[in-house]
Amino acid sequence: MVTIKEIAKLANVSRGTVDRVIHERGNYSEAIGKKVKKILEKVDYKPNIIARSLVSKKAITFGVFLPKPHQDEKYWELPEQGIKKAEKELETYKVKIIYFHYNKNSKTSFKNCFDKILKKKDELDGLLIAPSMSEFTKKEFIKKIPDGIPYVFFDSYVPNSKCISYIGQNSVQSGSLAAKLMKLLICGKGTVGIIRMVPKDYHIDDRIKSFSDFFNKNKEIKVRIYEINGTTFNKLLQNIFEENSNLRGIFVPSAGAGRVAEYIKEKRIKRNVHIIGYDLTTRNRSFLKKGVIDFLLSQRPEVQGYEGIMTLFRHVVLKEKVKKEQILPIDILTKENLKNY
Amino acid sequence: MVTIKEIAKLANVSRGTVDRVIHERGNYSEAIGKKVKKILEKVDYKPNIIARSLVSKKAITFGVFLPKPHQDEKYWELPEQGIKKAEKELETYKVKIIYFHYNKNSKTSFKNCFDKILKKKDELDGLLIAPSMSEFTKKEFIKKIPDGIPYVFFDSYVPNSKCISYIGQNSVQSGSLAAKLMKLLICGKGTVGIIRMVPKDYHIDDRIKSFSDFFNKNKEIKVRIYEINGTTFNKLLQNIFEENSNLRGIFVPSAGAGRVAEYIKEKRIKRNVHIIGYDLTTRNRSFLKKGVIDFLLSQRPEVQGYEGIMTLFRHVVLKEKVKKEQILPIDILTKENLKNY
DNA sequence: AATATTGCTGTGCTCGTGCACAATAAGTCG
DNA sequence: CGACTTATTGTGCACGAGCACAGCAATATT
Structure with missing residues (x-):
């Protein structure tokens, strides 16, 4: 490891001058600036972050902007666990995290919550964002993020933004994987219902599309999409079962598979219907355990939260280059x- | 964060005395020892590892004892990647790693390699071990590990050892999961062949046992176990296909599924036989991609290596308590x- | 009584970096 | 020429912990 002291010796200047060049704080002559920069590059100088964080008194603060933990069947507790893990690990580096929770079904809440961030903008050194709202709102609010605050998306993202990284999944792959498993479960024939519960979320649409596409060539399997619009959940499910005497599988592209499983258990439906859903919520877990849900696909929400904070840390504190996209593997849970x- | 300086003030002694009490270096009176210890406990003193690793000049060295990377279809490259990742991350804490590779098919190599470790025992602050040999050898050599060198097992383990942690998988679960997937693949009927390639490895036996047990109640599916003993690989496979006209699936409980897939491709076997194997080796990956292998189960070898080193670090450097068992999830790859x- | 030993306690330096401030040289102005 | 500004460079302290050594009483030894 090359230190500032050693570089100072090589350049025949003092530590202070090298320091000024490194941080571009000015107050040095052009000639010496060039000379020092050349040496820095030659020896590939990497600051010792241990010493740095030991001496620097100022804390780093990251803001996290995400839905309330209990929403989507408590799904949002999971990324928060990962964020907390990163927070603990980075404690010695004086990294603090401020949580901004919004109600993902209310534009007002979304806006109010974002206003809070704007008020605190001078304290924030970075933002981790889960943008689970309609395209319009996303675009509106991205513009307002103050320049100079780097931000990372996870779970979902906003096209053409200036985020330093996106951490998430490949929804298209995940949909076709679900289709493959469904085909196996129903032994290659029958009708499959898709239940869309969450309105207008682009990655859920992707899942549905690639799931349907997988079966398009296949004439022995029929796919029908059902939406919760105006009708109650129970009524919708009643319809699905009545309409399709040959119903062999249900695909729930959101975290709501547990509710379908619950309906089947409660109504004591005897038909052998296979369920594939997403995400390890408490309810989903329990019905997977009981065997009512056959497969759950998971996108590692804890890892997403954890890597989100670590990415900000690497960019802001370590000044490393970070990957623009970090696609995580899809887990198949049984x-x-x-x-x- | 409470510092030694602050504690010294509270106890009305000097930093040096507090330091002596913390490290039990002696040279302090009993009364002051008690007093300082009480305060340490009260304020829950945690040393600042950043400052510690900055000042301490002595490097920490961990030894890694594992099969040569190219063995088992290059499987052993994977945990080594994780180990290298941890090594890089811990560079600033002056952690060094020495690799000891043995030939997993030769007891002599195993012993020679272990002797090298014994020679270097004074330099080693910890050991990460992948004990992939017969029970006898394992027991013999565990005894010889010098007292005072903490060790962690991964991939496999030795019962009743004094290891500080084991990082690996649940082979029983993994076997029954494979069976579930196989049942789906072959639509609930036909014959399934199990091919055992690796001699006497306890976790592979576990996989086979729980795989077989799953089908014991099921009369429509027959399971047969084949071993490579004396005969060549090609001959064995030829036999399997000739003997079983109703062969619908092959289960390879080791990393060798790719070789089976290769045979099928080369001989242009037209029968629709489904393959489930283990581990993401290069060959396995390519045949999974082509669709010849249906499923691969993976035990996150990189994570095992990474967590192995991190566990040693947490125990040796941070002096934290570590979990005796760290069972990792089973990944289903398609x-x-x-x-x- | 002078010196050595023992038992305990306090101090100062080190690690690599950041930052405030001191120091120096060169130039400007009255 | 002296006072002053400005540009540039050097130095000292801080961060928290580890460790060597100095200091200093109270005994022990000669």
Whole structure:
């Protein structure tokens, strides 16, 4: 490891001058600036972050902008766990995190919450954002993020933004994987229902599309999409079962598969209907365990939260280059492998 | 964060005395020892590892004892990647790693390699061990690990050892999960062959046992176990296909599924036989992509290596308590979700 | 009584970096 | 020429912990 002291010796100047050049704080002659920069590059100088964080008294503060933890069947607790893990790990580097929770079904809440961020903008050194709202709102609010505050998206993203990184999944792949598993479950024939519960979320639409596409060539399997619009959940499910005597599978592209499973249990439906859903919420977990849900696909929400904060840290504190896209693997969960997640 | 300086003030002694009490270096009176210890406990003193690693000049060295990277279809490259990742991350804490590679098919190599460790025992602050040999050898050599060198097992383990942690998988779960997927693949009927390639490895036996047990109640599916003993690989496979006209699936409980897939491709076997295997080796990956292998189960070898080193670090450097067992989730890989692993 | 030993306690330096401030040289102005 | 500004460079302290060594009483030894 090359230190500032050693570089100062090489350039025949003092530590202070090298320091000024490194941080471009000015107050040095052009000639010496060039000379020092050349040496810095030659020896590939990397500051010792340990010493740096030891001496620097100012804390780093990251803001996290995400839905309230209990929403989507408590799904949002999961990324928050990962964020908390990163927070603990980075404690010695004086990294603090401020949470901004919004109600993901209310534009007002979304706006109010974002206003709070704007008020605190001078304290924030970075933002981690889960933008789960309609395209319009996303675009509106992205513009307002103050210049100079780097931000990372996770779970979902906004096209053409200046985010330093996106951490998430490949929804298209995940949809076709679900289709493959469904085909196996129903032994290649029958009708499959898709239940869309969450309105207008682009990555859920992607899942639905690639799931449907998988079966388009296949004439033995029919796919029908059902939406919750105006009708109640129970009524919708009643319809689905009545309409399709040959219903063999249900695909729930959001975290709501547990509700379908609950309906089947409560109404004591005897038909052998297979369910594939998403995300390891408490309810989903319990019905996967019982065997009512066959497969759950997961997108590692804890890892997303954790890596989100770590990415900000690497960019802001370590000044490293970070990957623009960090696509995480899709996990397939079943009764058998559930235990250790 | 409470510092030694502050504690010294509280106890009305000097920093040096507090330091002596913390490290039990002696040279302090009993009364002051008690007093300082009480305060340490009260304020829950945690040393600042940043400052500590900045000042301490002595490097920490961990030894890693594992099979040569190219063995088992290059499987052992994978945990080594994780180990290298941890090594890089811990560079600032002056952690060094020495690799000891043995030939996993030769007891002599195993012993020679272990002797090298014994020679270097004074330099080692910890050991990460992948004990992939017969029970006998394992027991023999565990005894010889010098007292005072903490060690962690990964991939496999030795019962009743004094290891500080084991990082690995649940082989029983993994076997029954494979069976579940196989049942789906072959639509609930036919014959399934199990091919055992690796001799006497306890976790592979576990996989086979729980795989077989899953089908014991099921009369429509027959399971047969084949071993490579004396015969060549090609001959064995030829036999399997000739003997079983109703062969619908092959389960390879080791990393060798790719070789089976290769055989099928080369001999242009037209029968629709489904393959489930283990581990993301280069060959396995390519045949999974082509659709010849249906599923690969993975035990996150990179994570195992990474967590192995981090566990040693937490125990040796941070003096934290570590979990005795760290069971990792089983990943199900298919053509569709392969891309991001 | 002078010196050595023992038992305990306090101080000062180190690590690499950041930052405030001191120091120096060169030039400007009255 | 002396006072002053400005540009540039050097130095000292701080961060928290570890460790060597100095200091200093109270005994022990000669």
